[in-house]
Structure formats: C-alpha cells, structure tokens
Amino acid sequence: MTLLLKQIFAFFRLLNSETGTNQLAAGLAxxxxxxxxxxxxLQAFLVLFLAFFLRIQxxxxxxSAFFFKFVAFMIDPLxxxxxxxxxxxxxxxxxxxxxYNMPLVPLTRFNNSIVMGxxxxxxxxxxxxxxxxxxxxxxxRITVVERFRTTKFWKGFAATKFYNWYCKYxxxxx
Amino acid sequence: xxxxxLDTKKAPGPIRWNALIPFSIFCLFVYVYSHFFLDHTLRKxxxxxxxxxxxxxxxxxxxxxxxxxxxLSIRNIQITDGEKPSQNSVEIGDIRFGMSWDALLxxxxxVNEAAIENIQFATTRKSPGKVAPPEPPRQGPSAVExxxxxxxxxxxxxxxxxxxxxxxxxxxxxxxxxxxxxQLGKIESSLESKKKAxxxxxxxxxxxxYWDEKIRTLPNQKDLQALNDQxxxxxxxxxxxxxxxxxxxxxxxxxxxxGDAYSKQIGNAGPELENxxxxxxxxxxxxxxxxxxxxxxxxxxxxIPSINPKDISRALFNKxxxxxxxxxxxxxxxxxxxxxxxxxxxxxxxxxxxxxxxQPREREKGISYEFGRKNSYPLLWIKKATISSQAGMSxxxxxxxxxxxxxxxxxxxxxxxxxxxxKGDFPADQIENxxxxxxxxxxxxxSLISYNMEIGSYxxxxxxxxxxxxxxxxLTKATGKLSIEGTxxxxxxxxxxxxxxxxxxxxxxxxxxxxxxxxxxxAFAGLPIINISGVASGFLPAISFDISSxxxxxLERGLRRQVDAKIAEARKQIETYxxxxxxxxxxxxxxxxxxxxxxxxxxxxKIEGQLDTQKKQAETKANQAKKDAENQGRKQLExxxxxxxxxxxxxxxx
Numbered sequence: 001m002t003l004l005l006k007q008i009f010a011f012f013r014l015l016n017s018e019t020g021t022n023q024l025a026a027g028l029a030x031x032x033x034x035x036x037x038x039x040x041x042l043q044a045f046l047v048l049f050l051a052f053f054l055r056i057q058x059x060x061x062x063x064s065a066f067f068f069k070f071v072a073f074m075i076d077p078l079x080x081x082x083x084x085x086x087x088x089x090x091x092x093x094x095x096x097x098x099x100y101n102m103p104l105v106p107l108t109r110f111n112n113s114i115v116m117g118x119x120x121x122x123x124x125x126x127x128x129x130x131x132x133x134x135x136x137x138x139x140x141r142i143t144v145v146e147r148f149r150t151t152k153f154w155k156g157f158a159a160t161k162f163y164n165w166y167c168k169y170x171x172x173x174x
Numbered sequence: 175x176x177x178x179x180l181d182t183k184k185a186p187g188p189i190r191w192n193a194l195i196p197f198s199i200f201c202l203f204v205y206v207y208s209h210f211f212l213d214h215t216l217r218k219x220x221x222x223x224x225x226x227x228x229x230x231x232x233x234x235x236x237x238x239x240x241x242x243x244x245x246l247s248i249r250n251i252q253i254t255d256g257e258k259p260s261q262n263s264v265e266i267g268d269i270r271f272g273m274s275w276d277a278l279l280x281x282x283x284x285v286n287e288a289a290i291e292n293i294q295f296a297t298t299r300k301s302p303g304k305v306a307p308p309e310p311p312r313q314g315p316s317a318v319e320x321x322x323x324x325x326x327x328x329x330x331x332x333x334x335x336x337x338x339x340x341x342x343x344x345x346x347x348x349x350x351x352x353x354x355x356x357q358l359g360k361i362e363s364s365l366e367s368k369k370k371a372x373x374x375x376x377x378x379x380x381x382x383x384y385w386d387e388k389i390r391t392l393p394n395q396k397d398l399q400a401l402n403d404q405x406x407x408x409x410x411x412x413x414x415x416x417x418x419x420x421x422x423x424x425x426x427x428x429x430x431x432x433g434d435a436y437s438k439q440i441g442n443a444g445p446e447l448e449n450x451x452x453x454x455x456x457x458x459x460x461x462x463x464x465x466x467x468x469x470x471x472x473x474x475x476x477x478i479p480s481i482n483p484k485d486i487s488r489a490l491f492n493k494x495x496x497x498x499x500x501x502x503x504x505x506x507x508x509x510x511x512x513x514x515x516x517x518x519x520x521x522x523x524x525x526x527x528x529x530x531x532x533q534p535r536e537r538e539k540g541i542s543y544e545f546g547r548k549n550s551y552p553l554l555w556i557k558k559a560t561i562s563s564q565a566g567m568s569x570x571x572x573x574x575x576x577x578x579x580x581x582x583x584x585x586x587x588x589x590x591x592x593x594x595x596x597k598g599d600f601p602a603d604q605i606e607n608x609x610x611x612x613x614x615x616x617x618x619x620x621s622l623i624s625y626n627m628e629i630g631s632y633x634x635x636x637x638x639x640x641x642x643x644x645x646x647x648x649l650t651k652a653t654g655k656l657s658i659e660g661t662x663x664x665x666x667x668x669x670x671x672x673x674x675x676x677x678x679x680x681x682x683x684x685x686x687x688x689x690x691x692x693x694x695x696x697a698f699a700g701l702p703i704i705n706i707s708g709v710a711s712g713f714l715p716a717i718s719f720d721i722s723s724x725x726x727x728x729l730e731r732g733l734r735r736q737v738d739a740k741i742a743e744a745r746k747q748i749e750t751y752x753x754x755x756x757x758x759x760x761x762x763x764x765x766x767x768x769x770x771x772x773x774x775x776x777x778x779x780k781i782e783g784q785l786d787t788q789k790k791q792a793e794t795k796a797n798q799a800k801k802d803a804e805n806q807g808r809k810q811l812e813x814x815x816x817x818x819x820x821x822x823x824x825x826x827x828x
C-alpha cells in the first residue's frame with residue numbers, strides 16, 4: 001500500500017514538474033490497457049511487467065487503471081457485442097482455433113466476448129490515448145501550473161524556509 | 175559546484191535497471207517461501223478448513239507440491255470419527271495428483287494421474303481426535319420458530335412411526351381377540367339402530383293404544399245382537415192394516431240405515447289400519463339399513479385391519495430404514511451448509527415472495543467460446559483417477575479398486591463419457607462383490623447420469639423392526655444382497671430403483687398373547703427370501719419414495735387364514751351384539767304388529783260378515799213384507815170387489 005501511495009504521490013509531483021511528460025502519458029496509456037483487461041490475464045501481467053521495468057510512471061498507470069476499470073464496467077454490454085461479432089467472425093475462426101490451442105495465448109482469455117471486445121477497444125484507444133494524454137499534460141502545465149506559480153500565494157509559499165527545506169530533501173532523497 | 179554536478183548527471187535510460195534488484199529479491203523470496211514453507215502452510219490450512227467443514231479433527235501426514243512437475247501429493251489423511259474420537263472414520267494413505275505443463279500453458283488442466291490409495295475405515299488413532307462442540311442455538315425469534323418446527327417435525331415423524339407400529343398392534347389385538355365385549359357395552363348408547371328400534375317400539379305402542387280405543391268405538395257383538403233383536407221384532411207378514419205395514423216398513427228402513435252406518439264405520443277402519451301397518455313395516459326396513467351402518471362403524475372403531483402387504487412392509491421396515499434416513503439427513507445438512515444457495519434454490523418451483531435479495535448489479539459475464547478441435551485439450555481433463563484399498567491393513571479395510579475415466583468439462587472434444595467404477599470386497603465385514611458404476615454422459619443434448627450399485631452379499635445384524643405394546647418383532651440375522659440403479663436426467667429428473675434381498679433370515683417374535691406369538695412366529699419362520707424394493711422418482715428436490723416387499727405378501731399368505739377367521743369372529747361378535755340389542759326390540763315389534771293385524775282384521779271381518787248377513791235378512795224381510803202387503807191388498811180388493819158385485823146384484827135383483 002505504501003508503495004502504491006508513493007507512486008501516486010510521485011505521479012502528482014511529476015505532473016506538476018516540467019519533465020517526464022512521456023513517462024506520464026505512457027503510464028496513463030498502460031493504465032488504459034490495464035483497466036480494460038481482466039486482472040488475472042496474461043496481458044495484464046505483461047503490461048505490469050513493462051511498466052515496472054521500463055521507465056513508465058507506475059502511479060499514473062495505477063490511477064488510470066482504476067479510472068478505466070469503471071469505464072470498462074460501464075461499457076461491458078458494448079464490449080460484449082463487439083467481442084461476439086469478432087469471435088463469431090468466420091474469417092477469423094481458423095486463427096482463433098490456432099490461438100486457442102497455442103501455448104500461453106489462451107492465458108489472455110481472448111475467447112471471452114467481453115475480454116475480446118474490451119481488448120479491441122483498448123488497443124484502438126492506446127496509441128491515440130498516449131498522444132492525447134501527452135497534450136493534456138502539456139496544456140495542464142501551461143494553463144494551470146504556470147498560472148498557479150504566478151499567484152502571490154505560491155510566491156509567498158515558495159519563499160518560506162519550509163519549502164526550501166522540502167526542495168533540498170526531495171533533491172537528495174527523491 | 176552543486177549545479178555543475180546536477181548538470182553532468184546522466185539522464186536515465188528507458189529501462190529501470192534499479193528495479194532489477196528488488197524484483198530479484200522478491201522472486202527469491204517467493205521461491206524460498208514456496209520451497210520451504212508453502213507445503214506446510216497449505217497442509218495447516220487444509221487441516222483447519224476440513225475441521226471447520228466436517229466438525230472433526232483432520233490430520234494430514236505430509237503435503238508436497240512440485241511447481242516444475244505440476245504435482246501434488248498428500249499422504250496419510252486421517253479423518254476422526256465424530257462418534258468415536260479414538261478412531262478414524264476414514265484414513266487415506268496416499269493422494270497423488272499430477273498435471274501437464276503443456277496443457278497448463280494453454281490455460282487447460284490435464285491431469286494425467288490422480289490416485290487415492292490405501293483407504294481404510296475405522297482405524298485406531300494414536301490420540302483421540304478433536305470433535306467440534308455443537309453450535310450454540312441462535313438468539314431471537316427465528317431460533318424459537320426453528321425449534322418449534324423441529325419439534326413439530328419430530329412429533330410428526332414419531333406419530334407416523336407409531337401409526338406404523340399400531341398397524342401390527344391392531345392386527346395383534348384382533349388376533350388375540352381383545353375383550354371387545356367390555357368395550358361394546360360402553361358404546362351401547364351410541365348405536366343408531368338401537369335408538370331407532372326404541373322409537374319404532376314406542377310408536378307401535380302408541381298405535382296399539384289408538385286402535386284399542388278405536389275398536390271400542392266400532393260396533394261390537396252387542397250392538398250387532400241388539401240390531402238383530404230389533405230386526406227380529408219387526409212384523410213382516412199378516413198385516414191387519416196398511417198402517418201396520420207402514421210401521422213395519424219404517425222400522426225395517428231404520429234397521430237398514432243403522433246397519434249401513436255400522437258397515438261404513440268398519441269399512442273406514444280397514445284402510446287406516448293398513449296404512450299404519452305399512453308405515454311400521456317401512457320403519458322396520460330402515461332399521462335393517464341402520465344395523466348394517468352400525469356394524470360397519472363398529473368395525474372401523476375397533477380397527478379391524480385389512481391385510482395389505484404394502485402396509486405390512488412399511489410397518490416392518492420403517493424402523494429398519496430409519497437409521498439410514500438419519501445419516502442421509504446428516505449429510506444433507508452438511509450439503510445445505512456448504513453448497514452455494516443458488517444451487518439449492520435450483521429445484522425450488524417458486525421463490526419465497528417474502529425473501530428480499532440484496533445484491534449489486536451483476537457484471538456482464540459474456541460468453542466464453544471454446545475453439546476446440548478434435549484431440550485438443552478441454553478446459554479440464556482428468557484422464558484417469560484411481561482409488562484402491564487393500565484388506566488386512568485394518569479390521570475394517572477391504573480390497574477395493576476403483577477408477578474414474580475421462581473427467582472433463584467438454585466430453586465432445588474427447589468423445590467419451592465419464593465413467594466411474596468401483597469394485598471390491600470387505601472380507602472382515604463379510605461384504606462381497608461390491609460394484610459401483612456411475613456414467614456421466616454429456617454427449618447428448620440433455621445430460622444423463624446413470625448409476626448402478628450392487629453388493630453381492632453382506633451380513634445384517636440384529637435390528638428392531640416393530641416395537642408395539644402388543645407385539646415386538648426383530649431381525650436377529652440375515653444375509654443381504656443389494657442392488658441400486660437409476661438415472662438423473664438433465665440434473666432434475668431423478669429415478670432410482672432399490673432392490674434389497676435378505677436370505678437366511680432369523681426373526682425374533684415376542685407377543686403378549688401366546689396364540690399371536692405362535693401365529694406370527696410360525697408365519698415369520700416360514701418366510702423364504704425377503705425382497706425389499708424401493709422406487710424413488712421425481713424432480714429434484716421433491717422426490718417421492720415408495721417401498722414394497724414380498725414380506726408383506728408372504729406374511730399375508732401365512733396370516734390370512736388366521737386373521738380372516740379372527741376378523742370374521744370379531745365381525746360376528748359385533749353383529750351378534752347389535753342383533754342382540756336391537757333384535758329383542760325388533761321381535762317384540764314384529765309380534766305386536768302381527769297381533770294387531772290379526773286381531774283387528776278378524777274382528778272387522780267378522781263384524782262385516784254379520785252385518786252383511788243381517789242386511790240380507792232385513793232386505794229379504796222387507797221384500798216379503800212388501801209382497802205380503804201386496805197380496806193382502808189384492809185379496810182385500812178382490813173381496814171388496816166381490817162384495818160390491820154382490821151388492822150390485824142384490825140391488826138389481828139377481
């Protein structure tokens with residue numbers, strides 16, 4: 001839990017800094033995939049593994065997964081219909097038969113209509129999502145963070161010793 | 175200096191190399207834990223869970239898992255006997271379970287080997303096992319209701335049992351000729367026929383009184399004599415004058431009128447008497463019907479049984495099957511506790527309207543397609559599971575060999591049904607040729623489970639069959655043969671046929687009455703092989719169960735003659751009693767009626783006859799008087815004419 005909270009705090013700190021835009025956007029995009037995937041599935045483990053070993057912001061991934069889990073829940077009926085149409089497609093049958101009898105692939109649970117539908121939606125949304133998240137972060141930094149930094153409250157707070165001490169601590173111990 | 179050092183700090187690459195060490199440590203921790211502690215943890219967890227579920231201590235000797243081999247091995251499982259904690263109800267030597275990684279990587283479970291070996295029963299434990307104390311009763315009104323319901327059920331069950339015992343008790347009472355006379359005396363006042371007879375008797379007495387009075391008002395001998403005398407006094411010839419003739423005729427007319435009045439009186443009394451007699455005879459006929467109804471009511475009151483083989487079988491084997499019922503109920507209780515409610519509700523026709531279900535909206539589940547092909551793995555496939563036990567390891571163990579073939583989630587992929595077979599003997603318990611076969615066939619549109627269980631021979635110990643105040647019957651020894659077969663279609667339509675055969679049967683019959691003891695003892699001693707057949711059928715969970723046995727037919731044959739004679743005797747006793755009670759009155763009634771009939775009819779006929787004679791005489795006399803008067807008149811006229819002629823002759827001088 002502590003690790004999770006630490007990651008989430010790190011997400012907010014990074015969001016309000018001037019760096020790590022790609023990490024944040026990638027984290028949010030990974031969270032989108034996680035949110036649309038079943039918890040116990042091969043793709044969820046793969047995304048988590050990538051998020052852990054690649055420099056992807058984990059806090060952003062977790063928050064995004066949490067948010068998109070609700071979205072996935074809301075669009076379950078749509079995902080179900082989409083998944084059925086994909087899985088019942090005659091042209092794809094031989095492919096699915098091979099995949100179903102391959103090692104590891106069935107662990108993705110692709111043969112379930114909702115999993116398949118959600119996977120199609122998440123795959124379609126991930127790449128555009130990455131760029132949209134990136135733009136949103138940049139815009140947020142310009143419109144919200146910059147304006148906030150010019151406020152008298154922030155200037156006053158940034159001049160306090162407490163803030164200087166916090167900056168030093170953060171620089172040394174991260 | 176600081177800024178310089180910060181500027182020269184190398185920008186981090188895309189890979190988090192610093193996460194490698196924590197991850198490695200985590201993996202090492204998982205490996206160490208699963209290598210050294212996982213088996214121990216799982217063993218303890220299973221022991222704890224089994225204790226909570228079964229309520230008795232369960233010990234597991236060793237629990238070994240192998241990740242790379244995908245294997246599981248559990249050795250020496252001991253399940254304490256709840257009734258005798260110093261011994262185990264079941265002890266299992268070895269359970270082995272091995273899966274295929276090839277299937278696991280395809281998200282399928284393929285069990286190449288599943289074996290349960292060295293099963294033993296009633297083995298002695300090193301130390302007594304722990305038995306969970308009974309659960310304390312729950313607080314609140316529901317517990318009271320529950321208790322009340324339980325008591326009600328127990329009372330009903332007991333009543334049913336008592337009824338069954340009474341059936342033979344009644345039979346014994348009839349056979350023994352229970353003192354029914356004393357009881358008949360007590361119910362004398364409630365006999366409808368007797369009441370009716372008394373009513374008829376009273377009515378007849380009333381009628382007799384009425385007729386006595388009526389007869390007194392009718393003309394009697396005296397009146398007739400007086401009329402005769404009056405008649406005889408009337409002059410009917412030698413009239414001296416026309417006035418005399420006139421007077422006689424008037425007197426005759428008066429006598430005739432009086433005679434007519436008497437005749438009319440008597441003539442009216444006849445039909446009235448006929449009507450009264452008719453009514454009395456109708457009442458007597460209705461008395462016969464009432465006597466029959468009273469005999470029937472008394473028969474049922476004294477519970478004269480009809481010998482029905484089915485009732486006899488039920489009465490005899492209800493107690494015998496009772497202990498098995500209680501065991502079934504015990505396990506049903508466990509099932510009801512642990513089986514998910516949705517499966518238990520499956521069989522219910524209607525949901526309880528008062529039941530309020532609170533649950534969140536269910537998430538869509540979607541459809542899981544199976545893209546199987548011939549010879550591919552189904553989701554679960556246990557190719558072969560074996561079970562075995564050897565005799566001689568414990569007094570209760572037996573030679574058992576069983577196997578289950580092709581347990582799978584999709585039989586169509588492997589094209590074979592699941593077949594479970596168990597064969598064996600328990601020499602120590604003299605149980606021979608045990609066979610259990612279950613076939614689960616899901617290859618058809620509607621699943622079909624067929625089962626067959628046979629026990630070639632097994633001993634049956636002493637068992638109490640009937641325990642009523644009049645008669646006690648128990649089974650002392652027998653050798654049984656059991657066969658159960660049935661089907662379960664679409665997991666709802668249940669059918670089961672049980673055939674239990676007892677050979678070399680020994681019975682102990684005790685009865686208050688020596689005659690009954692002799693009769694029943696003889697009948698039971700002469701019984702050949704006894705068959706008990708049971709049929710259970712219906713849609714789960716509403717199953718109807720019916721037992722029948724040839725013991726009923728055999729006993730019926732043996733007892734029929736004696737019982738029939740005794741029943742006839744009892745029936746005759748009742749009839750005699752009723753005829754004795756009502757018959758006396760009836761005889762008196764009939765006597766009175768015939769007396770009344772004879773007396774009145776003779777009297778009336780006699781008077782009628784006399785009246786007719788007198789009437790005829792009167793008419794003859796009247797006619798004679800008239801004739802005589804005419805003759806006299808004519809003579810007088812002739813005389814007067816002659817005189818007138820003579821006078822004329824004289825006048826004319828002839």
